[in-house]
Amino acid sequence: MPPAPAADGFSSEMYEDSSVDATARVVDAGSDGDERTVEAALRPRRLSEFPGQPRVRDQLALVLEAAKRRGSPPDHVLLSGPPGLGKTTLAMIVAAELEKPIRVTSGPAIQHAGDLAAVLSSLMEGEVLFLDEIHRMSRAAEEMLYLAMEDFRVDVIVGKGPGATAIPLELPPFTVVGATTRAGLLPAPLRDRFGFTGHLDFYAxxxxxxxxxxxxxxxxxxxxxxxxxxxxxxxxxxxxxxxxxxxxxxxxxxxxxxxxxxxxxxxxxxxxFDVDDRGLDRLDRAVLEALCRRFRGGPVGLGTLAVAVGEEAETVETVAEPFLVREGFMVRTPRGRAATGLAWQHLGLTPPPGTDPMLTPLPFDGGEGRLGS
Missing domain, CATH: 1.10.8.60 (Helicase, Ruva Protein; domain 3)
Structure with missing residues (x-):
């Protein structure tokens, strides 16, 4: 199948397993196109263009430069951190720096060992395999990936029961770049097979x-x-x-x-668009309003809080809570979520008598916030 433009702004060749062979190309960001194409066009193409994350950038540059001088693929790379910080961009940069093609797929798309075997068996020497949300792979696929990453081979099982036969399939050397928003969910045997692990922090x-x-x-x-x-x-x-x-x-x-x-x-x-001067959006403010106005600052259980704002508990926990906790608007206690003095101050409300003194208002630096410190 000839290469076709992909929606993410990269020239791609689609494989039977729905993975993509993506090669970076120049995109006119000013032209008409969907949101994903414009977003991809804004991605930097080289490590030297990648802003922020200086430690991860310098460490990764050293790993890639050493591999290029040896003339061999670099160690497998694991990138972790919250969404939107540049894990996919860094994976594309790894392939660009090595001047090798990249195959893009995701953990949820690989639910059977056969799916992974199909991807691995079609890799070329030195190719980069990008596995997004790698922690969501099935256990059977993870166990196959262990062997492939370490020994560059997979065992294809033919038949069932006592008559089943394992056929070893040798693979050319390649590099896995895994991305995860929840590194703690990765099993230790898989995590240990990555030679370089980089954690991306929020940007100043x-x-x-x-x-x-x-x-x-x-x-x-x-x-x-x-x-x-x-x-x-x-x-x-x-x-x-x-x-x-x-x-x-x-x-x-x-x-x-x-x-x-x-x-x-x-x-x-x-x-x-309901984004206030501290970056809180509609959901963030709804959570704080519920905590302060309905539950007198808490503590209150996650399920009850989610019902109060009309969202799923998982949405509150994964979308709103990390930012509110990080910025000091909310804390997690053994009895549930509680609003801090900063939350009352931001909403222009007065905490009720008897508020925990540990939850007093924090000084606001006038706009930079903790992210800029």
């Missing part, structure tokens, strides 16, 4: 400013320093969110006849 505000300046240039958006800074401060330390907010502010400016994305435009647009 000044790094997001650099990212937004580059994105504005690619999107042909005229934005001043104040407007870029305002968007960066409300982006929760996450480049994906920063780029999305930049596009929404751009849309607002175009519709309202504003030629420059300035601080006033950013304020108005982000208010329209």
């Amino acid at each position: 505000t000044h790094d997001l400013v650099r990212i937004l300046h580059r994105s504005a240039r690619l999107l042909e958006v005229d934005a001043d320093e104040a407007g870029i800074g305002e968007i960066a401060r409300r982006s929760r330390g996450t480049p994906r969110i920063a780029n999305r907010l930049l596009r929404r502010v751009r849309d607002w400016a175009q519709v309202h006849g504003r030629s420059v994305v300035d601080q006033d435009a950013a304020h108005a647009a982000l208010a329209l």
Whole structure:
């Protein structure tokens, strides 16, 4: 099948197992296209262009450079961290730096050992296999991956019962790049087979400013320093969110006849999209409102809190809670979730008498927040 443009902005060849052989190509970010194509166009292509994460970037650069000098594939790479911080981008950069093709698939797509065997048996020497959400692979596929990563072979089972035969299949050397948002769910035998593990942290505000300046240039958006800074401060330390907010502010400016994305435009647009000056969105504020107004600051159980805001418990736990806890608006206690003094202060409310003194308001630094410190 000839290569065809992929929705994520990479030239790709589709395989029978639904994995993709993706090669980076230049995308005109200013042209019409869907959101995913524009998002892919904003991704840096080389480590030297990758902003933030200096420790992971420098460590990974050393691993790749040493492998290129040896003329052999590098050790397998595991990237962990919250969504939107650049794990997929780094996987694409690994392939670009090695000048090798990359095969893209995901853990949920590999539910049987045969699915993984089909992917592995078609790899070329030096190819990069990117497994997104690797912690969601089935146990049978994980056990096959152990052997493939360590000995570069798989055992294909033919037949069933006592008459079953294992046929060893030798594989060319390749590199697995695994990405996970929940590294603790990876079994130790799989985690130990990665020669390099990098954890991506949330970005400081000044790094997001650099990212937004580059994105504005690619999107042909005229934005001043104040407007870029305002968007960066409300982006929760996450480049994906920063780029999305930049596009929404751009849309607002175009519709309202504003030629420059300035601080006033950013304020108005982000208010329209329910993103406040600390980066809290509708769900975040609904959680805090429920905690403070309905449950007097808590503690309250996750299930009860989820019912109060009309969301699934998993949504509250994985989408809203990490940011609220990290920024000091909420704490997790043995008896449930509780609002801190900062949450009461942010909502403009007064804590009721008898509030835990450990949950007193924290000083606010005027806009940078903990992400910028």
